[in-house]
Amino acid sequence: MKNLGAEYENLDQKVYQIIKNMIEDRSLLPGHKIPQEKLAKELGISRTPLISALKFLEHEKLVQVKPRRGFFVRLFETKEMIGIFELREVLEGLAARRAAQGITDEECKTLRSIFSDYAHQKNITDISGYSRADRRFHTMITQLASREFLAAMLQTFNIISLAYQNVPSEGLIRHPNDTIKDHAAITDAICSRNPELAEDLMKTHFKRAIDILEQQIDEKSHNTTIEEVS
Amino acid sequence: MKNLGAEYENLDQKVYQIIKNMIEDRSLLPGHKIPQEKLAKELGISRTPLISALKFLEHEKLVQVKPRRGFFVRLFETKEMIGIFELREVLEGLAARRAAQGITDEECKTLRSIFSDYAHQKNITDISGYSRADRRFHTMITQLASREFLAAMLQTFNIISLAYQNVPSEGLIRHPNDTIKDHAAITDAICSRNPELAEDLMKTHFKRAIDILEQQIDEKSHNTTIEEVS
C-alpha cells in the first residue's frame, strides 16, 4: 500500500516555510511588525493559514505575539544570543557524538568535502560562501544524528543565529581563518568514530563563539558607561 | 507606565494549557484522535482557537497532524523516548551548570526541601508523591537556569516523559530508592556552587535512565524474536 496523502501539505506548512525563509534572508527584519492582511494578499491566501503559520513561528520564538497588536519578527539581544549558543553547544555536542557513532564512509567523504574549497587558503575572503559551507556542515552533522527533536530545534537556532544582527559577517561570529581548524578537527573526530572527542570539540567550538559574544557585551556596557559618564 | 495588555491572554493560550494538561493527566490518550467539533463544544469555543492550540502542540510534538484526517495525541516508542532522554541529559545538564552559577542561599533551601520527606525513608512507597517531587526538582533547576528557550523545551520534554507509557510508575523510569541518592548529590553540587560537577551528575542521572530504557528495548526485541520463532 502506498503512503497516500503523505505528500499533501497544508497551506500552513508552505506559508511557514516561506516566512521562515523571509526572516532568514532578511526580507522581514527583526523588530518589524508583520502586516497580516498585506502579506496574506501578497501570498494570495486568506489570513487563516497565515496566522496558523505565524503561531508556529511564535513557538519557535522566531516571531513574537503582542496580544491585540500583532506579530513581530523577534529581535534578539546579544545576551539572548549567548543563551542560544549555549543551547547549540550542548545540542550540537550531542549531535556530534551521535554522528560519530553512526557515520558511514560515504557520509564521511561528503562531510570532508564541505570545506575542501577553503582548506588550503591562507586567508579566506569569500565570507558569504564560507558561511553557507558552515551552515551545511552543522546541518549535516545534525542530520547524521537524525533525531527528530534535535534536528527541529537546531534548525530553528541556526536561523536565529543567521538572522542575528551581524549582517556584514553573514551570521559568523568568528573569522573563517580561525574556525576552519575547528571544523577540520571535528570532522576528523567524527570520521575516526570517536564520539567523546567529537562532542568535546564541538562544545569547545561553540564555547569560543560564546566568549566572543561575551566580549561584545563587555565592550558595549563599557561604551555605555563612558557615554553615561560623559 | 504600566505594562498594560500583558495580562491579556488569547483563548489559544488557555486552550493550549488545557489540552496540555489533558495529555499530561491522560484525559487524552496517546494514539487517540482529537475530535475537534466535540472538544470545541465541550470547552464552549469555536474550532478556530482549538486548532490554533493544536498547532502549537503539534510543534512541540505532543500531537501529530495527519493531513486531511486530523490531530492525534502523539504516541512515543521507547526508541524515541531514549532520544528525549538524551536531550534532557544535555539540556538539564546545562541547566544544572547554570543553576550552580547563580543560585541564592534561599533558593538552595527550597531545593533541599523538595525531597526532605523522603530523604530518611529506607523504602519509598509513595510513588505518586515522589513523582511530583521529582518533577518539582527538575522544574526548579530549569527555572534557576532561567533561560527562555531552555525552560520551554524542557517543560515539553517533561510532559512527554510523564505521559509516556509507564503509567504504574507515574512516569518514573527508576525506583525512588535508587534516584533519591542522585538527587541529593545533584543538590549538593548545585548548592556548593560547583557548575562542572552539577552538570556532570545531572548527565549521569539521565544516562542511567537511558540505560534502563535501552534494556527495555533489548528485552522487548528478545521477546518478539521468540514469539516470531515459535
Added chain:
DNA sequence: ATATTGAATTTTGTATACAAAACACATAAC
C-alpha cells in the same frame, strides 16, 4: 510647542460558512 482628546480607520481575535476530502456502512459482485 507639547499634551490631550476623540472620531475615523485599521487590525485583531473569534465565529461561522462551505467546498472538498475522508469515513462508514450497506449493498453487490466474485
Added chain:
DNA sequence: GTTATGTGTTTTGTATACAAAATTCAATAT
C-alpha cells in the same frame, strides 16, 4: 466470506464576516 462499489455522513482546510481593540491623526486645550 471476502473484496469492491456507491452513497450518505462527518470532518477538515480555508475563506469570510464581524465585533472589539488598537492605532492614527486632526482638532483642541494647556
